Amino acid sequence: MGQENHTDVVRSILEKHSNTEGALLPILHDVQDTLGFIPNEAIDQIGKGVNRSRAEVHGVVSFYHHFRTNKPGTHVIQVCRSEACQSMGGEEIIAEFKRQLDIDFHGTSADDRVTLEAVYCLGHCACAPAVMVDGVPRAKVKISDVSDLLGDLGGMK
Amino acid sequence: MTTKIYVPRDSSAIALGADRVAERVLEVIANDKLDAMLIRNGSRGMVWAEPLLEVETTEGRVGYANVDPTDVPDVLGAAMANGGQHSKSIGVVDELPYLNNQERLCFARNGITDPVSVEDYTAHGGFKGLHKALKMGSEQIVEEVTESGLRGRGGAAFPTGIKWKTVLGCDSNQKYIVCNADEGDSGTFSDRMTIEGDPLVLIEGMTIAALAVGATKGFLYLRSEYPHAEKVFLEALEAARGQGYLGDDICGSGRVFDIELRRAAGAYICGEETSLLESLEGKRGMVRAKPPLPAIEGLFGKPTVVNNVVTLASVPYILANGAKKYKDYGMGRSKGTLPIQLAGNVKRGGLVEKAFGVTLRELLMDFGGGSASGRPIRAVQVGGPLGAYIPESQFDMPFEYETFSQNGAMLGHGGIVVFDDTVDMARMARFAMEFCAIESCGKCTPCRIGSTRGMETIDKIIAGEDRAANAELVEDLCDTMLNGSLCALGGMIPFPVMSAMKHFPEDFCLEPGLEKTAA
Numbered sequence: 001m002g003q004e005n006h007t008d009v010v011r012s013i014l015e016k017h018s019n020t021e022g023a024l025l026p027i028l029h030d031v032q033d034t035l036g037f038i039p040n041e042a043i044d045q046i047g048k049g050v051n052r053s054r055a056e057v058h059g060v061v062s063f064y065h066h067f068r069t070n071k072p073g074t075h076v077i078q079v080c081r082s083e084a085c086q087s088m089g090g091e092e093i094i095a096e097f098k099r100q101l102d103i104d105f106h107g108t109s110a111d112d113r114v115t116l117e118a119v120y121c122l123g124h125c126a127c128a129p130a131v132m133v134d135g136v137p138r139a140k141v142k143i144s145d146v147s148d149l150l151g152d153l154g155g156m157k
Numbered sequence: 158m159t160t161k162i163y164v165p166r167d168s169s170a171i172a173l174g175a176d177r178v179a180e181r182v183l184e185v186i187a188n189d190k191l192d193a194m195l196i197r198n199g200s201r202g203m204v205w206a207e208p209l210l211e212v213e214t215t216e217g218r219v220g221y222a223n224v225d226p227t228d229v230p231d232v233l234g235a236a237m238a239n240g241g242q243h244s245k246s247i248g249v250v251d252e253l254p255y256l257n258n259q260e261r262l263c264f265a266r267n268g269i270t271d272p273v274s275v276e277d278y279t280a281h282g283g284f285k286g287l288h289k290a291l292k293m294g295s296e297q298i299v300e301e302v303t304e305s306g307l308r309g310r311g312g313a314a315f316p317t318g319i320k321w322k323t324v325l326g327c328d329s330n331q332k333y334i335v336c337n338a339d340e341g342d343s344g345t346f347s348d349r350m351t352i353e354g355d356p357l358v359l360i361e362g363m364t365i366a367a368l369a370v371g372a373t374k375g376f377l378y379l380r381s382e383y384p385h386a387e388k389v390f391l392e393a394l395e396a397a398r399g400q401g402y403l404g405d406d407i408c409g410s411g412r413v414f415d416i417e418l419r420r421a422a423g424a425y426i427c428g429e430e431t432s433l434l435e436s437l438e439g440k441r442g443m444v445r446a447k448p449p450l451p452a453i454e455g456l457f458g459k460p461t462v463v464n465n466v467v468t469l470a471s472v473p474y475i476l477a478n479g480a481k482k483y484k485d486y487g488m489g490r491s492k493g494t495l496p497i498q499l500a501g502n503v504k505r506g507g508l509v510e511k512a513f514g515v516t517l518r519e520l521l522m523d524f525g526g527g528s529a530s531g532r533p534i535r536a537v538q539v540g541g542p543l544g545a546y547i548p549e550s551q552f553d554m555p556f557e558y559e560t561f562s563q564n565g566a567m568l569g570h571g572g573i574v575v576f577d578d579t580v581d582m583a584r585m586a587r588f589a590m591e592f593c594a595i596e597s598c599g600k601c602t603p604c605r606i607g608s609t610r611g612m613e614t615i616d617k618i619i620a621g622e623d624r625a626a627n628a629e630l631v632e633d634l635c636d637t638m639l640n641g642s643l644c645a646l647g648g649m650i651p652f653p654v655m656s657a658m659k660h661f662p663e664d665f666c667l668e669p670g671l672e673k674t675a676a
Contacts, residue, residue: 021457022437022438022439022457023439024439024440025419025420025421025422025436025437025439026419026420028422029381029420029422050439059441060439060440060441063424063441063442063598064422064423064424064442065422065423065424066381066421066422066423066424067422078382082343082344082542083343083344083501083538083542083574083585083588084343084344084500084501084572084574085343086585086588087501087502087574087575087576087577087580088501088502088529119382119423120341120343120425120542120592120595120596121340121341121342121343121345121382122382123168123169123340123345123346123349123380123382123383124168124169124172124346125343125344125345125346125498125500125501125506125572125574126169126204126205126346126498126499126500126503126506126507126508127169127172127173127204127205127207127506128500128501130172132382135384136171137168137169137171137172137385138172139169139172139173140172140173
C-alpha cells in the first residue's frame with residue numbers, strides 16, 4: 001500500500017472518530033488494524049486531526065507495547081513471558097521460537113513472514129504455556145509444537 | 158426433542174481446540190441428520206477438562222472432557238443413543254465435586270448459558286437485580302452495596318459502597334462508570350471469563366452502578382490481548398440494547414445509560430485506575446497523583462466510578478438477593494465470595510469461586526489436585542506479578558484480605574500461580590524487577606530506575622558477586638521503591654522480590670535469616 005493510500009486511510013479513520021471523546025487510542029487502533037502498523041507520516045496527520053502535537057502523538061504511540069511503527073511480517077506470533085507460562089516451561093518455548101525464526105522479540109524473520117512479540121499474559125494461565133498466532137490462541141504448547149505451528153504458516157524452512 | 162450440545166466459545170477452550178470440536182459437531186449433526194443443535198456456551202471454569210463438550214440429557218448435562226475433533230462422532234453417537242457411555246465421559250457436570258464444592262454467585266451462569274442470549278440470561282435469574290434497582294432510589298442502592306461489604310476485586314479491596322457514595326455525592330452534569338478490564342496480572346483470567354462467558358452480568362452490574370450514582374455513560378476498558386472477549390462483549394451490548402436494557406429508556410424507566418468498549422494497548426500500568434483514565438483520555442498511561450480521587454475528578458475531570466469487572470459483576474447478585482445474603486458468605490471483613498484462579502503448574506487449573514476463608518492448601522490440593530508435573534509444589538505466587546511468593550509452610554492461611562496482608566502477602570485479583578520444585582526463585586525475583594522495568598510508566602524514579610538497578614543487582618547475586626552486600630542493596634532498594642512510588646507497581650514489586658529472598662534464600666546462595674525487613 002503506497003503512502004497516498006495511507007493518507008486516505010488515516011483521513012477516513014479521523015473522520016469516523018471526529019466526535020469520539022479521547023479519540024487517540026481508538027484512532028491508533030484503527031490505523032494499526034488497517035495498515036498493520038502506524039507509519040511515521042501518519043503520526044503527523046493524526047496529530048493535526050486531533051489537535052495535538054506530533055510529539056504528543058509519538059509519545060502515546062511509543063508508550064504502549066501494542067503499537068508498532070514498522071511494518072510487521074505477514075504473521076504475528078505473540079508469546080507469553082509471564083509467571084504462569086514460565087511455571088510450565090514457557091521460557092523454552094520462547095527460546096525455540098527465537099531459534100527457529102532466528103530473531104529476537106519485536107523482530108521479523110528474514111523472509112518477512114513472521115514477527116515475534118512478547119506479551120505479558122494472554123489469560124490462558126490455567127493451560128499454560130500460551131501463544132497467540134494472528135489472534136488465534138494456542139495453549140499447552142509443547143516444544144515439538146513450535147515447528148508445526150510455524151509450518152502451518154507456510155514458507156518456513 | 159432437539160438435543161442441545163454445548164461447546165464453549167471461551168478463549169482458553171478455543172486455545173485447546175474448542176473451535177475445531179464445534180465445527181466437527183456441526184458436520185456430524187448435518188451428516189447423520191441428528192435432531193440436535195450446537196450452543197457455544199461460556200466455560201464452566203474447569204480449564205483442565207477443556208474442550209468440554211456437554212450433551213443435555215434427562216439426567217442433566219453430561220460432560221465429555223478433553224474432546225478432540227476425532228472423538229466427536231463417537232461421543233455424539235454414545236450420547237444420543239444410550240445415555241452417554243464413552244471413555245471421555247465425566248458424568249453429569251453439575252454433580253462434579255470441582256463445581257459442587259464451589260459457591261458460585263458471580264459465576265452462577267458461566268458455562269451454563271449462551272453468553273449473548275438475553276433470553277437465556279433472564280431465564281437463569283439475570284436482570285432481577287436491575288429491575289429491583291430501578292424501583293429503588295440512588296441512596297438505597299448505594300446503601301445496599303455498602304451493607305453487603307463488597308470490596309474492590311481488582312486488588313485494592315476498597316469498599317465499593319464508599320466509592321459509589323462519593324460519586325453520588327458529587328454535583329456534576331456528567332458522571333461516568335468505568336469498568337477496568339485491563340486484567341494484566343499473570344495467573345488471572347476471571348475478568349476474561351466473565352466477559353466471554355456471562356457478559357450480560359457485567360452490563361447489568363454497570364447499569365446498576367450508573368443508577369446508583371447518576372451516571373449516563375460507561376466505558377469498558379478491555380485489554381488488547383483479549384480479542385475474543387471483545388467480540389463477545391460487543392455482541393452482548395447489541396443484544397442488551399436490542400431489548401431495551403441499555404440506551405435512552407432502560408426497561409421503560411426513562412433512565413439513560415449506555416456502554417462503549419475501549420481497547421487498551423498492552424500497558425500493564427493501565428490496570429492502575431488513574432493511568433487507565435489517562436489512557437481513556439487518549440494520553441500516555443502515566444499514573445496521576447491522588448488526590449483528587451477519580452470519584453471526584455476522574456475521566457475528563459468528571460466524577461467517575463472505576464471498578465473491576467468482578468466487582469461490578471458481583472453487584473446484580475447483591476441487589477437481587479439482598480446485602481445480607483451476600484454478607485453471609487466470607488469471614489472477617491472479607492465478605493462474599495472471590496472467584497479464585499488456579500494457574501500455572503497445577504493439575505486441575507481453572508476458576509474456583511469460593512467464600513473467603515478457604516485455605517490455600519484446600520485450593521491447591523482438593524481443587525487443584527497438586528502440581529501438573531507431579532512434582533512437589535514449592536511456591537505459589539498469589540495476586541499477580543506484584544504478589545508475594547508463598548512457601549508450603551504458609552499453605553494453611555485462609556484466603557482473606559487481612560490474613561494475607563498480615564503475612565506480607567496480598568490476594569490481589571485472586572490469581573494463584575503454582576510452581577513445582579524445579580523453580581529457581583532467584584530467577585523469579587529477577588523477573589519481577591525486569592517486569593517492573595518494562596512496565597513502569599516512568600513517573601516515579603524509584604520504580605523507573607530502581608527496577609533496572611534491582612535487576613542488575615540480582616544478576617550480581619546470581620553470578621556470585623559479593624552476595625551478602627548485594628542482597629543488602631536489593632533490600633535497601635526495595636525499601637525505597639516501596640515508600641517512594643505513587644502506585645502499586647513500584648510500591649509492590651518488592652513483595653515478590655523480598656518474599657523470594659526471605660523464604661528461599663538457598664536459591665540466592667544466601668544464609669537464612671540474612672534479610673532483616675523482608676516483606
